[in-house]
Amino acid sequence: MSWHPAYRDWVLAPDYAFADRHLRDLFLDALVAHARGVAALPLAQPHGGELAALEAGLQRLRTAALPPRPDACPDLYYALQRALEVDVGSAPLGWLRLGLSRNDLDMTVYVLRARDTALQRLRALLALHGALLDLAEAHVETLMIASTHHQPGQPTTVGHYLAALAAAVERDVERALQALERLDRCPLGAAALAGTSHPLDREASAQRLGFRASVASTYDAVSAADWQVDVAHVAQSVALTLSRLLTDLIAWASAGVLRLDDGLVQGSSIMPQKRNPVALEHARTRCSRTLGVAQAVALPGHNIPFGDLNDFGPDAQGALQSLHQLLLGALELSTACLRGCSIDTAALARSVAATDTTATELADELVRTAGRTFPEAHRDVAALLAHMAREGRPLGQAEPADLVAAGGPPLDPVVLREALAPHAFVARRTGLGGPAPVAVRVHLRALRGRAERYHGAVDGMTARIDTARQQLRGSGKDD
Template sequence: MTEESESASDVVRRERFSGGPARGFLSSMDADARIFAADLAVDRAHVVMLAEQGIVTDDEAATILAALESVEDAGFDALPDGEDVHAAIETAVIERVGDVGGKMHTARSRNDEVATCIRYRLREDVLDAVETTLGLREALAETASDHTETVMPGYTHLQPAQPTTVGHYLLSYEQAVARDTERLFDAYERVNRSPLGSAAFAGTPFDVDRERTAELLGFESVLDNSMDAVSTRDFLVEVVAALSNLATTVSGLAEDLIIFSNKGLVELSDDYASTSSIMPQKKNPDTLELVRATAGDASAGLNGLLTTLKGLPRAYNRDLQKATPHAWDTVDEVTEAVAVAAGAAATATWDEAALADAAGEGFSTATGVADLLAMQGVPFRKAHEMVAEAAEEGADYSALDSAAESVLGDSLDAYVERAAVEAALDPEKSAASRDSVGGPAPESVSETLSVAEAAIAADADALGDERAALDSAAEQLQTEVSRFA
């Protein structure tokens, strides 16, 4: 319809909603640069489908697709003003080819369009996050392989607890990050479903092929219920929750390395540290402090997202425009933080001498002595009481022997040979003795390492498969678009 053919009421309505002080408040253009390419892909897939279904002619499709290419070449910054990138692209198309450009929006709404664009772009971001977790896991595993026998202090409540090995410690984080990888893959599967074709929320009378647009855009399936498809943002919650968990995991690693650095047990590479502006002797773990802080930003993003979504009525509400930036901010910050943590872990230098000295502090081998007595038939609680009494006297063989007389009623050698006690008191031998599955003994660490390396390789293959599927769909879409050139 041209402006000349509009009724007076049409003109009044159009002018009524074309301006006003709230126009800028309604606009999401600043945030929409991120989904510019996604919207163009969604537009192309939709137009191809419309032509295949006979809803628009091939010539009309060719005209629209050529206009979209021109819009893409001009770039996001050349778009006209609009409430969002979707409307701005449509306006730019119409400016180039006239009324036929308005047929691009046939059988869809901005509601299903924006939901599709968000999912389309978020898929890439989730896969990028997965890739950074693999980088961190590789760094942890590689460093662990160099330190399967390097003894170090283990802490609970930040107090010396038991000797362990650097390899055992690092693999504890590798396994935690592996679960974070798994959560991201799980979330990706539910992101990778297409809402396109649901229109505003109640479907469309046009004979659209939703499976075809899903195929062209690389989605694994469609969301069946059209109302749910346009209104749900649970996929954002799932992704941001997985990222928040990942950020929390990595904040623990960052905190440990900061503390170990403070104790002189590990030295960070200069690339991941800084010095003071006034105190030249200082080497500050600044990057890891920022990694640690990212967990707060991520949890705030999750809370903000959940609060925005809480209590929204079906189906589409403009509140959802405020929900998506929480996901963009979180995925960007957490992905960057994980990459930094991986670099810091990979380049840190562990001081083996300092670690060995610290490994026995605070009578950290006490549990090993109690275990040794329990293996000889002494009730563990009695052995625990005896070793605790010895700890007050000096935590050496003499103190243990005296405590045995006091608590057990006999000398220590009545229960176990002195050589075995001396071995249990040695931090390195103590760590080596704990060779149960997943323990700190070098053999156990090596076994855990082999499992970890296999899991990393499998997840890398899975990531490659997902990326290949998206690339294949993009190529297919381009091929179909070229048919109309």
């Protein structure tokens, strides 16, 4: 058949090239799983030789040369079918067509691909999570200023900040695991949409492909696009959280507080001193592009009939691949930067000392020792801040006389000095989730404990899939 050049060049050729590069082995896995299901039918028992030849031919197709363009065959499936017929003949090929539709086959392949890439991104997300935990643990006592509304807020520690980011990433890990659980269901055996009258065992096919279960409804199996929305939603959440971390790290690098290893920076063609944190910049742009591409993944499922359609089938694969590459790149670049950086703790300490960010603790101290209500103490400290500003001195240099001059109560010099000390501000906040080193270490231990469970879940699913693939691509028998 001669294809119209527009249809061939804009649809068939790019889809064919993508499928041959990324999906061929998955198509063959699904076809082998189906062929083994057919071989188990009573109807097929007298034809074991043909079915053995069929599977052998399918395995040879994994490395066979196929036409580079879809001139005679519109897509990879038909190219595989034609090559298989030439290799083993029409009789074995006839068994492969029994109870099989392009609808359930294609959707099975797309879900297999989505599961593989989702697992790869999840492993990268867990690697980022581990890097955050390690860096946080190394800096549980490193003071820094946390900002609110882009202004200095209160003292905390780098460890407290990074543990908070790790907690946010942990929620994305949980979202990814939940999405994977929903994705881990096999469409194969649904045929066009109503299944088949042949007694093919769909659960056995799912097991052969390493799925946890089959999609319960044959209609749903070939019609659902919400799994792609799951993929897009998780990617968006990860990209949003990660972009905020990267924005902070870029600001730290700009301030000279964070220094990346030489392999993660670039110089300037004219300014010899430059060490541009380009790895962080490229990671952040990938987060931004992930957010855009995620819309291209989710929106094709909008306002279309509930049935098998190209909108969320072949036409969605390019967007899914772009999303995967962008987010995976952002995650791996970010992890490399966290693993390959140093933090100037002395510079951070100087910046903390130069601010008035311990004001809240002084107000709390006035409540404890001077009998003030917090609103009264808040006014006292605000007046003291204005007094110190008029004198051109930072709050940390305030003496009891300054507090009295500002209209506040007298306070013991040692008590005042301790209340204004950034390290004391942090050390006193030992409650759940607080910045005191003892509290941060408790939080980090809890995060690490849950991370072990997440790694176990990923390892378990990966092992199940790997075992299934070895059986599909190896012995020719179901174990």
